[in-house]
Amino acid sequence: MFSNGFLVNFEKTAVEDESKMLSESTLQKDLTEYETKLSHIQIEYDLFSKEIIYPTSVISRIKQKEIVGIILNTVTFQKVDDEGNIKLEIKGVAKNRDTLINYSNSLKTDILFKDVNIPFSSLAKNSDIPFSLSASGKIDKKNEK
Amino acid sequence: MKNKTKTSIIVLSVVMILILAFVIYLKLNQNKDIAYIVETKKNNFIASEKIHTISGLKNKSAEIEEVRKSLDAFYIDRNNMLGFIETLENIAKDNQVDLIIDNVGVDETHLKDTSPYGVLSMSLTANTKDFNSAVNFLTNLEKLPYVIDFLSVKLLSAANSGGDIASGWKISVTLTGITN
Numbered sequence: 258m259f260s261n262g263f264l265v266n267f268e269k270t271a272v273e274d275e276s277k278m279l280s281e282s283t284l285q286k287d288l289t290e291y292e293t294k295l296s297h298i299q300i301e302y303d304l305f306s307k308e309i310i311y312p313t314s315v316i317s318r319i320k321q322k323e324i325v326g327i328i329l330n331t332v333t334f335q336k337v338d339d340e341g342n343i344k345l346e347i348k349g350v351a352k353n354r355d356t357l358i359n360y361s362n363s364l365k366t367d368i369l370f371k372d373v374n375i376p377f378s379s380l381a382k383n384s385d386i387p388f389s390l391s392a393s394g395k396i397d398k399k400n401e402k
Numbered sequence: 403m404k405n406k407t408k409t410s411i412i413v414l415s416v417v418m419i420l421i422l423a424f425v426i427y428l429k430l431n432q433n434k435d436i437a438y439i440v441e442t443k444k445n446n447f448i449a450s451e452k453i454h455t456i457s458g459l460k461n462k463s464a465e466i467e468e469v470r471k472s473l474d475a476f477y478i479d480r481n482n483m484l485g486f487i488e489t490l491e492n493i494a495k496d497n498q499v500d501l502i503i504d505n506v507g508v509d510e511t512h513l514k515d516t517s518p519y520g521v522l523s524m525s526l527t528a529n530t531k532d533f534n535s536a537v538n539f540l541t542n543l544e545k546l547p548y549v550i551d552f553l554s555v556k557l558l559s560a561a562n563s564g565g566d567i568a569s570g571w572k573i574s575v576t577l578t579g580i581t582n
Contacts, residue, residue, distance in 0.1 A: 272443050276445065288452075291463055298466065331559065333556040335553060
């Protein structure tokens, strides 16, 4: 009984020493430091995972859809979100109504210009029509740089 | 004699009871100590496991940091903003473009607590002699070794500028970059 008591006391002192040693370690400091680093990496990941829009890629896709009888004089596009959605406005002069409608249809074949909209006012004249097309779409990575 | 025996039995019984009580007291205390030892050992085990895990994470963190350092090249050095502006001016010069930086600013509000990075916002206008130099200028902007996010781009031909530009194309760009 008494020898057991001695052993229990001995064990008690040993575990208390171990506990003190562990609590004095840099555990909390290391954990905080690691969590800070991790949060910075997360921020960096978010910054780098944004969808980047390359202007020349958009311009090139607009130029590819150009047809005879269309002269472009203003191209505007802006990023809508970080998912690659953009809004576009294309202004120019079309030789006639058919050319303008054909151009609009040509643009629609590209996913980047899926919602092409010609204002009715652009169809008022029959020739040398100044037009303004609006469109919205999404950059698809496979067609990107 | 009979009384003496009786007294002895009572005294012996009392002593026995006292010894038994003492033994029970010791045993209870021992049980309490054993429970305490078991609990402390359990906590120590958890703490040492945490230390082991964190030590592993620290090693991983050092490895990640080595890789992460390579990303620094894609940030604009906020202590050398002039260098960045000069780079843009050189691109403009190489493409025979008249460059005007309309606005530049660094938002560092989120730097204080959680992030070591800031966001550079810039608006610029470039007057180019023709469409090709406009595209070349934009190509060179895209090729800059930084993370550049083009928020908006406008290309305006002189033909539609209402006299705003004499010839060629005018480009207006709004962009952001990350500073460190």
